[in-house]
Amino acid sequence: MSLLDNQLGIGSGPISVEPLISPEFFELEREHLFKRVWLKVGRIEEISKPGDYKVKRIDVARTSVIIVRGKDGDIRAFHNICPHRGNKVIPETGNETFGHARANVMTCRFHGWVFATDGALRSVPLEEKFTGFDRACHGLRPIHCAVWEGFIFVCLAAEPETDLVTFLGGMVDHFGGYPYGESTCTFRYSTVLKCNWKVALYAFTEGYHVPTIHGATLPGLASLEHTEFKLFGPHSTSTLYVPPVEGASPTPATGALGAVLHSSPRHAPRLDELPRGINPTRRIDFQFEFPTIFPNFLLHLGAGNGYPGMTYFTHEFWPISVGETYWEGTNYFRPPETLAERVAIAHTNALHRNAWLEDTGTMEDTYEALTSGVLSEMPLMDGELMIRNSDWHIRRYAASGEKGN
Numbered sequence: 001m002s003l004l005d006n007q008l009g010i011g012s013g014p015i016s017v018e019p020l021i022s023p024e025f026f027e028l029e030r031e032h033l034f035k036r037v038w039l040k041v042g043r044i045e046e047i048s049k050p051g052d053y054k055v056k057r058i059d060v061a062r063t064s065v066i067i068v069r070g071k072d073g074d075i076r077a078f079h080n081i082c083p084h085r086g087n088k089v090i091p092e093t094g095n096e097t098f099g100h101a102r103a104n105v106m107t108c109r110f111h112g113w114v115f116a117t118d119g120a121l122r123s124v125p126l127e128e129k130f131t132g133f134d135r136a137c138h139g140l141r142p143i144h145c146a147v148w149e150g151f152i153f154v155c156l157a158a159e160p161e162t163d164l165v166t167f168l169g170g171m172v173d174h175f176g177g178y179p180y181g182e183s184t185c186t187f188r189y190s191t192v193l194k195c196n197w198k199v200a201l202y203a204f205t206e207g208y209h210v211p212t213i214h215g216a217t218l219p220g221l222a223s224l225e226h227t228e229f230k231l232f233g234p235h236s237t238s239t240l241y242v243p244p245v246e247g248a249s250p251t252p253a254t255g256a257l258g259a260v261l262h263s264s265p266r267h268a269p270r271l272d273e274l275p276r277g278i279n280p281t282r283r284i285d286f287q288f289e290f291p292t293i294f295p296n297f298l299l300h301l302g303a304g305n306g307y308p309g310m311t312y313f314t315h316e317f318w319p320i321s322v323g324e325t326y327w328e329g330t331n332y333f334r335p336p337e338t339l340a341e342r343v344a345i346a347h348t349n350a351l352h353r354n355a356w357l358e359d360t361g362t363m364e365d366t367y368e369a370l371t372s373g374v375l376s377e378m379p380l381m382d383g384e385l386m387i388r389n390s391d392w393h394i395r396r397y398a399a400s401g402e403k404g405n
């Protein structure tokens with residue numbers, strides 16, 4: 001029986017190709033989706049000390065955002081634009097820029113206005129030459145910012161339609177309570193893909209491609225069971241289990257290095273740490289939880305059980321234009337304490353990086369072919385349910401501006 005026989009209310013037919021290639025649809029997404037919803041922009045460990053900041057470009061909203069930890073320890077977000085004549089207060093060195101505000105101030109290099117890490121304008125060279133000037137009116141422009149389980153989100157709307165927890169809905173309980181903050185050993189990959197952001201997102205939100213795309217490099221995944229789908233408004237989640245495949249043994253290096261991590265108290269699988277709703281029967285062939293946090297964030301929670309030692313990994317998909325996407329993937333581990341653990345973690349990370357190279361290898365071809373206009377719609381199977389849910393809610397936002405949950 002098809003999952004869609006359950007009448008999930010998100011359609012059951014083929015989905016339209018138009019949202020993946022239309023410049024007009026992209027403009028609707030820009031105004032009615034990305035400028036309205038909560039967007040994940042970082043982790044608290046990235047800005048752990050007062051004065052630490054991260055600047056994140058959000059091209060789709062034509063802005064860049066300073067996320068900074070203040071002297072008081074609070075995390076705030078501001079548009080990276082100087083209220084004098086609009087220069088970027090923090091010059092960017094890439095899609096993301098990290099730095100530290102010495103003495104808890106940030107200085108615009110154009111004319112030297114100085115801002116505190118709470119956004120207040122502290123000093124202005126030749127201030128007496130401005131007529132009727134009130135410093136209190138010229139602080140950095142704030143952006144709504146909230147933290148859930150150490151993940152930092154911003155909402156670019158003047159007034160968010162809901163708070164972050166309400167926006168995340170059922171995902172809060174489903175993913176809450178895991179010790180994400182202990183995994184401070186990270187490996188980050190990013191690239192600009194010549195494809196629509198949803199082409200990239202959708203390729204990472206189904207398991208249907210695994211036996212084909214990853215058949216040669218990850219033959220042990222051939223028995224993949226993609227199941228336990230749940231929809232929480234625009235968000236969705238599912239679980240991947242991998243029953244053992246007879247005769248499919250890991251390479252000697254993968255077997256030996258995996259054993260190093262599986263026997264380490266710091267890196268061994270910890271199914272007991274999973275939130276109760278994830279893998280509730282604690283199956284030992286659990287690979288990882290596999291969600292879409294609407295609209296562009298994936299949080300894959302494995303508790304070290306799928307990829308050895310890897311507690312979780314994330315994806316972000318940031319639109320640049322209708323046919324360009326900044327993709328970022330990050331693998332999270334607890335820190336290694338021995339050389340053997342360090343080598344084993346590097347090996348797990350390399351295995352996963354190779355899989356990502358295979359994944360990203362399809363996306364530009366897919367997008368280029370779709371722009372031909374030959375296809376107007378795509379059929380989806382049950383395992384592509386999360387694509388259907390995203391498509392349904394993205395179209396709702398783009399068309400009507402209604403709330404998605």
Ligand code: FES
Pocket residue numbers: 082083084085086087108109110111112113
């Ligand atoms: S634009 Fe920043 S001080 Fe003038």
Ligand SMILES: [Fe+2]
Pocket residue numbers: 209210213214355359
């Ligand atoms: Fe994949």
